[in-house]
Amino acid sequence: MLTVKNLHVAIDGKEILRGIDLNVRAGEVHAIMGPNGSGKSTLAQVLAGREGYRVTAGTARYLGRNLLAMTPEQRAREGVFLAFQYPVEIPGVSNALFLKTSLNAVRKQHGLPELDAMDFLALVRDRMKRVGMDEVLLSRAVNEGFSGGEKKRNEILQLTVLEPKLAILDETDSGLDIDALKQVADGVNAMRNARRAIVLVTHYQRLLNYIVPDHVHVLSQGRIAKSGGAGLAFELEQHGYGWVEAGNEASRVA
Amino acid sequence: MNVQPDLLQHLELERMPEALAGHDVPWVRLARESAFGRFAARGFPTRRDEEWKYTDVTALGRRASLAPDHIPPDPSSEAALHAWTLTNEGMHLMVFVNGHYDADLSTIDGLPDGVRLTSLAQALDEAQDLPRPFFDVRNEHTIFASLNTAFATDGAMLQLAPGTVLDAPVYLLFIASGHGVAVYPRNIVVAGEGARATMVEHYLGMVDAHNFTNAITQISLGAGAVIEHCKLLQEGSAASHIAGIHADLMAGSSFVSHSFALGARMGRNDITARLLERDCRCTLNGLYLLDGRQHMDHHTRIDHLAPDGVSREQYRGVMDGESHGVFNGKLVVHPGADGTDAHQSSRNLLLSRQAEVDTKPQLEIFADNVKCTHGATVGQLDENHLFYLRSRGIDAESARSLLIYGFANDIVARVSAPNLRGRIEQLVLERLPHGESIKELL
Ligand SMILES: Nc1ncnc2c1ncn2[C@@H]1O[C@H](COP(=O)(O)OP(=O)(O)O)[C@@H](O)[C@H]1O
Ligand SMILES: [Mg+2]
Numbered sequence: 285m286l287t288v289k290n291l292h293v294a295i296d297g298k299e300i301l302r303g304i305d306l307n308v309r310a311g312e313v314h315a316i317m318g319p320n321g322s323g324k325s326t327l328a329q330v331l332a333g334r335e336g337y338r339v340t341a342g343t344a345r346y347l348g349r350n351l352l353a354m355t356p357e358q359r360a361r362e363g364v365f366l367a368f369q370y371p372v373e374i375p376g377v378s379n380a381l382f383l384k385t386s387l388n389a390v391r392k393q394h395g396l397p398e399l400d401a402m403d404f405l406a407l408v409r410d411r412m413k414r415v416g417m418d419e420v421l422l423s424r425a426v427n428e429g430f431s432g433g434e435k436k437r438n439e440i441l442q443l444t445v446l447e448p449k450l451a452i453l454d455e456t457d458s459g460l461d462i463d464a465l466k467q468v469a470d471g472v473n474a475m476r477n478a479r480r481a482i483v484l485v486t487h488y489q490r491l492l493n494y495i496v497p498d499h500v501h502v503l504s505q506g507r508i509a510k511s512g513g514a515g516l517a518f519e520l521e522q523h524g525y526g527w528v529e530a531g532n533e534a535s536r537v538a
Numbered sequence: 539m540n541v542q543p544d545l546l547q548h549l550e551l552e553r554m555p556e557a558l559a560g561h562d563v564p565w566v567r568l569a570r571e572s573a574f575g576r577f578a579a580r581g582f583p584t585r586r587d588e589e590w591k592y593t594d595v596t597a598l599g600r601r602a603s604l605a606p607d608h609i610p611p612d613p614s615s616e617a618a619l620h621a622w623t624l625t626n627e628g629m630h631l632m633v634f635v636n637g638h639y640d641a642d643l644s645t646i647d648g649l650p651d652g653v654r655l656t657s658l659a660q661a662l663d664e665a666q667d668l669p670r671p672f673f674d675v676r677n678e679h680t681i682f683a684s685l686n687t688a689f690a691t692d693g694a695m696l697q698l699a700p701g702t703v704l705d706a707p708v709y710l711l712f713i714a715s716g717h718g719v720a721v722y723p724r725n726i727v728v729a730g731e732g733a734r735a736t737m738v739e740h741y742l743g744m745v746d747a748h749n750f751t752n753a754i755t756q757i758s759l760g761a762g763a764v765i766e767h768c769k770l771l772q773e774g775s776a777a778s779h780i781a782g783i784h785a786d787l788m789a790g791s792s793f794v795s796h797s798f799a800l801g802a803r804m805g806r807n808d809i810t811a812r813l814l815e816r817d818c819r820c821t822l823n824g825l826y827l828l829d830g831r832q833h834m835d836h837h838t839r840i841d842h843l844a845p846d847g848v849s850r851e852q853y854r855g856v857m858d859g860e861s862h863g864v865f866n867g868k869l870v871v872h873p874g875a876d877g878t879d880a881h882q883s884s885r886n887l888l889l890s891r892q893a894e895v896d897t898k899p900q901l902e903i904f905a906d907n908v909k910c911t912h913g914a915t916v917g918q919l920d921e922n923h924l925f926y927l928r929s930r931g932i933d934a935e936s937a938r939s940l941l942i943y944g945f946a947n948d949i950v951a952r953v954s955a956p957n958l959r960g961r962i963e964q965l966v967l968e969r970l971p972h973g974e975s976i977k978e979l980l
């Protein structure tokens with residue numbers, strides 16, 4: 285579904301991603317772990333189409349297309365979804381209006397009719413229940429005055445409403461208490477199926493107790509330093525990132 | 539003297555139509571003559587006048603006529619006028635056509651005991667003394683107030699006895715229809731102790747003519763009264779509009795003003811509030827949406843004259859085309875107004891390179907233990923916001939219009955009465971890029 289090859293990305297002349305290779309197939313869950321500043325969010329944002337980053341080398345293909353040539357909205361309509369590490373507040377625009385506008389945009393792409401007000405409300409209410417979100421947040425401005433946990437749930441709500449093919453979740457677990465974490469994980473697990481791929485970006489192993497990945501990659505200084513199965517996350521938990529970073533240095537010297 | 543002699547001839551009071559409010563009331567006539575004298579002595583301000591630095595009104599002096607002649611409405615607007623009277627559910631509607639009250643188009647019913655709502659002309663004809671102090675020279679805030687007193691055509695007079703509550707908003711609709719219209723609306727609100735009401739002033743131009751409106755609204759709030767005032771400026775694309783809204787607040791009263799400026803070639807609102815006694819609260823909200831060559835100037839002034847007053851001011855502008863927005867927010871905390879808590883914010887979006895805005899806070903503080911903050915921003919849409927929306931499948935152009943709508947709607951949302959808020963939201967959407975498609979989704 286997603287094939288990233290030798291991706292180099294720079295911002296303000298500073299190289300942040302230095303040759304990423306990643307192959308994500310439909311039905312898989314990948315975890316990308318790594319210390320702060322290793323480039324996880326940069327990778328996620330570049331895949332979603334954020335401007336301001338310069339791809340200096342490499343490719344990213346999504347469903348056979350050149351992902352990097354698509355606008356952010358084209359990517360979203362074709363099924364790429366990024367749950368933001370820091371969800372953005374949009375004053376004056378209600379959550380309902382925002383969700384409806386984006387759902388209609390995605391549906392239009394697939395030749396589906398716009399949902400009428402009743403059907404939309406029924407759908408959203410169902411998904412809000414699923415992610416444990418209070419319905420009053422629907423009429424409030426997008427993320428404005430939301431607690432950290434509410435913002436993260438709001439990202440997952442959008443995920444469950446838009447039903448993308450490739451979901452990239454950037455630190456969705458950070459700042460959640462254990463109950464919220466379980467609820468968010470349930471929401472994500474319910475989305476797992478053979479046609480959908482999920483990329484979990486996380487600093488901690490904690491989330492992976494609830495969403496068990498098929499593949500784990502450790503990012504360090506803009507490179508994937510190590511890849512493995514779910515067990516890699518537990519090894520990391522025991523040894524810390526220093527363990528991989530040391531290996532990274534060693535492999536570069538060799 | 540800045541006024542040309544031929545202009546003065548045009549304005550001779552003797553040839554003023556009988557139709558001016560209170561034409562046979564001696565004190566009214568005296569007030570008009572003396573106000574006219576003050577106007578004639580000073581004339582229109584020029585841009586050398588600090589208060590009019592950004593707004594050039596000298597073109598008004600070159601108009602064919604400034605006289606409030608009686609001009610019949612353009613027949614083309616008849617249908618629209620009648621449609622209006624059908625959409626006033628839950629409001630007391632007073633319609634003024636080219637300055638004159640039209641009782642047939644108006645619907646005032648079910649006023650609670652203690653509430654009187656009449657035209658100013660009627661109030662003056664009944665020889666009421668209540669309006670008299672409002673025509674006093676001490677209540678003239680600008681030279682345009684003098685001009686208004688001289689020619690006040692008509693307007694609304696709302697009296698609220700102590701303790702009365704008017705749930706349905708009073709909706710004053712001022713229609714400009716026809717060519718060469720010059721109107722001088724004068725509205726007065728007297729709210730007794732603890733009284734509450736909402737009043738709307740909607741200026742609607744139905745033709746694209748060089749019409750001129752010079753309006754004054756004076757609001758007196760007794761102790762503990764709560765008045766919410768909402769001004770909707772939607773004049774024709776060639777019209778000039780200059781207005782003053784002036785509130786005097788007694789102890790513990792609360793004045794809320796919303797100013798929505800959506801249409802006029804040149805507009806100026808002077809909105810002032812005097813917090814005369816302790817524990818008053820004053821909220822000034824404003825939103826101007828400009829494009830083409832529109833020019834809109836808001837000058838606000840809040841005088842904290844007594845302790846423990848609270849004022850909150852939030853103005854926003856969206857400028858497109860070659861439009862020019864002006865916001866000048868003056869705040870004076872007078873000696874003795876200790877414990878004042880004031881906040882002012884002015885935020886502006888420039889959507890084109892040619893658009894301009896001048897925003898200036900003016901804080902003068904002469905009291906102790908005062909909390910005053912202010913902030914002003916001028917900028918474009920936030921890239922982070924745009925990316926967030928686009929990452930959800932919303933195309934760049936729709937994302938932009940959604941953000942502009944959000945920016946504007948944040949001010950609309952402050953209007954308390956739901957039916958009024960809904961109507962204003964519709965009007966604002968009609969003025970926004972892609973507003974129609976947002977409307978469908980709401
Ligand atoms: N907009 C930016 N401008 C400059 N440097 C940036 C920007 N965004 C990220 N960086 C830098 O890129 C590196 C990787 O950041 P990021 O991708 O956010 O890491 P992570 O998500 O793994 O914590 C950091 O050194 C960070 O300071
Ligand atoms: Mg990050």
